[in-house]
Amino acid sequence: MEIIVGSVAPLKAQSQKQPQMNNSFIAAQLLHVRPPRKGIAGPSGMERRNKPVSDPRIGRVLTLLVADGRQLPADIESGRYEVSLRFVRR
Numbered sequence: 001m002e003i004i005v006g007s008v009a010p011l012k013a014q015s016q017k018q019p020q021m022n023n024s025f026i027a028a029q030l031l032h033v034r035p036p037r038k039g040i041a042g043p044s045g046m047e048r049r050n051k052p053v054s055d056p057r058i059g060r061v062l063t064l065l066v067a068d069g070r071q072l073p074a075d076i077e078s079g080r081y082e083v084s085l086r087f088v089r090r
Helices: none
Strands: 029-034 061-065
Touching: none
Parallel strands: none
Antiparallel strands: 029 061
8 A cells, every 4th residue: 555645646647738728727726725924024033035025915825736737838937827716615
């Protein structure tokens, strides 16, 4: 028996890569919700003075898991994308 903590079930093998559309729907799982940062103090007393903090007071920070990262755009880290959320109760 193999027990792996913190991983998702393996994906099925796909014969070919799925084409991406501009308005494609990508399923994600909500892992964590936290309040916004309040100041410059970081973990263990380290300061984040060199990185501007711009979390709004009424905002929430969501951690999402996309099971198949190949569905995301290759340049997702560029920050040139707008993300829309739709919540569906299980």
